[in-house]
Amino acid sequence: MTVENDFDSLPIIDLELLNGKQELLLEQLQHALFHVGFFYVKNHGIPQELFDRATRLAIDFFDLPQEIKDKSDKIHSSSFLGYSKQGFETTRGRKDNREQFDLGNELNIEVKPGMPEYLGLYSPFPWPSDEDVFGFKDTFSELLDQYNILAHRLTRMIAQSLELPSDAFDQYFEPNQQNRSKVIKYPAVDELDENDGNQGVGPHKDIAGLLTLLYQANDLPGLQVQNHSGEWIDATPIPGTLVVNIATGLETLTSGLMPATTHRVLNPPPGMGPRYSIPFFLSVRLDKPFEVLDLPKKFDSLKSKVVISDSDGQFKDLFLNKLSLAMMYNRIRSHPDVGYKYYPKLAKEIGVDENTKF
Ligand SMILES: O=C(O)CCC(=O)C(=O)O
């Protein structure tokens, strides 16, 4: 099926337009947000030097011997933050061929009996030590701060594009909000086992936060976005830009006016070497239920889009009423070993136990 006026490329939004051409910027943003859900931003304000430094440190980390990386394994923390070796994550029941380190600004919460279980997501996690990769934690903490500032600038613009006050989303952030980021390595196909296929990460929507920002660290293909007719469009890296995409949180709050667009990553073709990327996920507080925004009527006709998606929209129905549960289920499904170790009861509710295979 082909959807009318469907996108076949991704818009580029120049934040420089903020200086004097705000109306044009809002018009372009509305198109990108309402019809595509995925776009590039340029003149975003995060120094390239910081991304270069973070990328070098990420490569240094991934190049460490396995037993050193294993000291930071996710299995050591109930937060689902830390290192996952290749093949220890699944999307839609299939193994993803990627290695990654998930991180967040530290809250170091110790969960005591009687406290809500989801607070376990904010417990301490094992960073690589400075002896193993000097400056890893400091650099990624700096990047988290910069990403956070940019993400908040964007949420204010997004609120304006919905004709809402620019602080409309602030109610969904805690004063000490934990946001998450990660560094990912996707080996080229010839560096994988014969039967591994080329699923770097399978088709999915980013879960429950408001948006994702993404730095593609090298000039390699792989990231693809599914348009509304179900075709895959390449999100080819463009120097000096970041990719922005809507997560299910915004889709839910806007009743689908802003679609959380499905995307996937394919491992690089043989001989091309690994692809590295650094996404950032703007998260929301988990103790405040989402309430669908009261939007101008003129947007109503854009809400019920026909969208063909290979993502299975997991736990979508829970986002409105049981946000923290949806988040926990999602993490347990992605990392069943960690999920079963720290949250056995919740894990069993979604069919994950000690025998669940990757
Ligand atoms: O690595 C990428 O380019 C995208 C990663 C992604 O979609 C994710 O981790 O949610």
Ligand SMILES: [Fe+2]
């Ligand atoms: Fe994603």
